[in-house]
Amino acid sequence: MTLTTRLKTGIAIGALTTLLAGAAGANTLRMADSSDIAAMDPHSMTESNTIGFLNHVYEGLVRYNQDLEVEPALATSWEFVEPTRLRFSLREGVTFHNGNPFTADDVVASLERAAHESSPVKSNIPSMASVEKVDDLTVDLILTGPDPIVLNYLTNIHILDREWMEENDALLPADMRGGRENYAVANSNGTGPFILESRQPDASTVLTVNEDWWDEPQHNLTRIEFSPIGSDATRIAALLSGELDFIMPAPLQDIDRINRSDGAKAIIAPALRTIMLGMNQTEKLHNSNLTDANPLQDRRVREALWRAIDMELIRKKIMRDMSRNSALLVAPPVPGYDAALDVLPPADAEKAKALLAEAGYGDGFEVGLDCPNSRYVNDEEICQAITSMWSRIGVKANLSSQTPSKHFEKVLGGGSDVYMVGWATLPMLDTYSVLSALLHTPGERMGAWNPGRYSNAELDALTAKVAVELDTDKRTAMMTEALKIARDDVAIIPLHQQPLAWAVRDGVNIPAAADNKPRLWYATID
Missing domain, CATH: 3.40.190.10 (Periplasmic binding protein-like II)
Incomplete structure (x- = not known):
């Protein structure tokens, strides 16, 4: 069949x-x-559509409400009893779908599972050092340092039943990207408003x-x-x-x-997801007529590619006037966004040509352009339009449109020159998401979605400060400054919020x- x-x-x-x-x-x-959906195991992937569906089966200690505000879920309250010790009071009388009572043991097992070195979602709980049971309805989360958005992270960390995991040899998460499965991939036992009856992938x-x-x-x-x-x-x-x-x-x-x-x-x-083009900024391109240089390392070339894209035409013709053009890498609801910086340079092919000539590429060049064909709204059509627009300034984009799985396998493997990616800043709902994942120099847990290896010491330093700053106003100002640096350097080309x-x-x-x-x-x- x-x-x-x-x-x-x-x-x-x-x-x-x-x-x-x-x-x-x-x-x-x-x-x-x-x-x-990729799997029923909520710690097996970070794919947003899957996590959104599993929110109906599993729950976290906290959750986002309809207004995207953090509210209590399996925890009723929380407080910092020490600067790096966050104590949660758990909800009494909650049962899992199999009838087992919800207790602190389940929280400890689930957070340790999510943070395990083999867990695909470990980056969604980056500041966790350990978790300790105080009593049956009290848990302490011990942090590696100050974390101003730890609750935002926890909206995406679901709680499983420890006994159920032990019985089914599922104390460690599956890894759908790595091909490692377990009982929790096709079965579930949460506390949420709905219960899994059947699953046919x-x-x-x-x-x-x-x-x-x-x-x-x-x-x-x-x-x-x-x-x-x-x-x-x-x-x-x-x-x-x-x-x-x-x-x-x-x-x-x-x-x-x-x-x-x-x-x-x-x-x-309106939606949070910003569609953008990342760029390979290593020594060489992968799909080009240039074998000994990478023009994308030159800011002038990156700006030329940006200025050659007529986003207003894409908004009208491809997005049916329903998208929102953006000059920044985050949407207006995200802390750090500043409308004064969100000014898109007008499409200008002549200016783009002049920038290419100034950078020494007046005759143009070839470059690979990788896009998914069914992940984002009209993704392939957008890339086809950009290919045509770049051709007018002498840049031949060798377009490859693939299924999302193949696209991201190639992108994250470092095989792309220019590549489309969408980012909604979730679960953080914070500019730090973009700074840490897309803009920071790759290394350890940082730069996980920076396969083009863009590196800016000033941005890295700001990211480190944002990560631990507890003063909201100071932190927001630093994130805004970082977004301006990224915009001015054309670190990534923002397109629109779909x-x-x-x-x-x-x-x-x-x-x-x-x-x-x-x-x-x-x-x-x-």
């Missing part, structure tokens, strides 16, 4: 199940995304309501049926025919069609948040 057949079969089965459940008055939400994942959830439910769902459907046309057709209730993303070119249809509507909102674009059937109510993660414990079906 082909993947397409399995996906269509999954939708048909979901529709039939819904019809049968509907007779009993159940509220089933049938939803589809463009890709499948690439076909269907079904959740049922957790009637014993500790929180006050604001949703009225009884069941969630999730299907991965990569084809935009198939996803839209299933929504408009009534086979699906909720799709994400909704292709921008189909928004008007959805809104004109009988029984469906689009949800469009929009959140979902679509629902009439009567389905799902609040949107800028992190592009549906919080279905707030969803209702009329």
Whole structure:
């Protein structure tokens, strides 16, 4: 059976199940995304769509609410009893989906699991030195030093049942990138509002309501049926025919069609994810006619490539007026953003040519351009447009568009010259995310997403200060200064913030948040 057949079969089965459940008055939400969740193990990857889905099964000590503010979850309160000792009071009376009680032992085991050297999510809890049980409902997180955003990190660290992990030999996390799996990849045992009923990779994942959830439910769902459907046309057709209730993303070119249809509507909102172009700044290019030089090491060349891109044309023609052009690497809601710096240089091919000539590349050059073909909104179309725009200044971009997995394998392996990446600053929701991951010189835990090996000593020094500064005003000013340095040096070429674009059937109510993660414990079906 082909993947397409399995996906269509999954939708048909979901529709039939819904019809049968509907007779009993159940509220089933049938939803589809463009890709499948990677695994049920919440410590096995950092992929945002997967983490967003698993938020319905697993919970952390704290969570982001609809306004992206940190609020209590499995912890009811916290305080620094010492400068590097953060004490959490745990919620009493919480049970895991298998009925086991939630205690401090589960927190200790889960945080140690997430921070283990083999864990793919260890960078999401960078300041943790150790974790200690005080009593059954109290835990101390010991930090390596001051950490002003430790709570932000913890929104992305889910708590698993220690006994369940021990019974199923899953005390260490899976690593989906490294091909290491365990029982938690296809099974789960969380404390969240929904319980995993079944999991068929690439076909269907079904959740049922957790009637014993500790929180006050604001949703009225009884069941969630999730299907991965990569084809935009198939996803839209299933929504408009009534086979699906909720799709994400909704292709921008189909928004008007959805809104004109009988029984469906689009949800469009500003989003955090900034789409950008990273650049190889090592000694040599990988895909070029130049064998003994790398023009991308010259700031003037990087500026020329930036000025050659007509972002207003891309916004109008490709993004249907729904994106937000950006001169900075973070979106407006992110601390450190400054509107005064967010001034995009006008597209100017002649200025770009002059900069290339000044840098000694007046005759142009060839360069590789790597883009995913289904990870970001209209990603391949954007790269095709940029290829054409660069050709006007004498730069031939050898475009390679691949599936997201192959794209990021090549990028993170250091095999790209210019590459597209999107960054939402999550779970930090802070400019430090960009500074530490994308801009810092690679080394240890820093620069994990800097395969082009951009290096700036001034930025590195600011990043180190931002990491430990507890004064909010001083810290924000330093992050703003760092963003200006990155902009002026054209360390990375920012393009735009892509929009959140979902679509629902009439009567389905799902609040949107800028992190592009549906919080279905707030969803209702009329």
